Amino acid sequence: MLVIHRRIDPQPVWAAELHLNFEARSKSRLRCFSAEGEDVGLFLERGQPPLYAGECREAGAGRTARVCPRPEQLLHVTCPNAFERTRAAYPLGNRHVALQVGDGWLRLLDDYVLKAMLEHLGASPENIEAPFQPEHGAYGGGHPHSRHGEEDFNSPPKLHQFGVRL
Numbered sequence: 534m535l536v537i538h539r540r541i542d543p544q545p546v547w548a549a550e551l552h553l554n555f556e557a558r559s560k561s562r563l564r565c566f567s568a569e570g571e572d573v574g575l576f577l578e579r580g581q582p583p584l585y586a587g588e589c590r591e592a593g594a595g596r597t598a599r600v601c602p603r604p605e606q607l608l609h610v611t612c613p614n615a616f617e618r619t620r621a622a623y624p625l626g627n628r629h630v631a632l633q634v635g636d637g638w639l640r641l642l643d644d645y646v647l648k649a650m651l652e653h654l655g656a657s658p659e660n661i662e663a664p665f666q667p668e669h670g671a672y673g674g675g676h677p678h679s680r681h682g683e684e685d686f687n688s689p690p691k692l693h694q695f696g697v698r699l
Contacts, residue, residue, distance in 0.1 A: 548596040558584040602664035631667040
């Protein structure tokens with residue numbers, strides 16, 4: 534089994550390619566297969582952004598694996614102008630929909646309810662098959678939220694501590 538742990542800079546040569554959809558690229562623990570058929574175990578840092586196209590990871594024995602997004606069923610959304618595109622993006626963001634933003638278009642995973650909503654807003658959603666690489670979002674820094682003295686214990690931040698006065 535090829536075991537992958539560490540993110541490294543893009544490399545000109547790699548030993549294995551991982552063809553993964555967006556959901557698989559978003560997981561911190563995953564068992565999959567390389568394009569060459571080798572069994573692969575991904576053990577990624579928690580809280581990191583999803584794996585992106587062309588990213589390289591270091592595997593055991595100094596081998597390198599390269600990430601390739603697998604084509605998925607998407608909605609490719611176009612609008613007559615930037616205002617209408619913003620108007621279409623707003624309810625998608627409000628629903629926390631993973632969204633890829635391009636020059637004059639939006640892409641999201643295929644969903645017939647969202648497609649109907651976008652059509653109602655005057656957008657033109659079209660079904661396509663393509664790799665999906667959405668924005669990670671405003672809070673996607675991938676930095677740990679450990680507290681002083683707890684460096685080995687990486688947990689989500691405590692957003693609300695009810696009953697505590699600061």
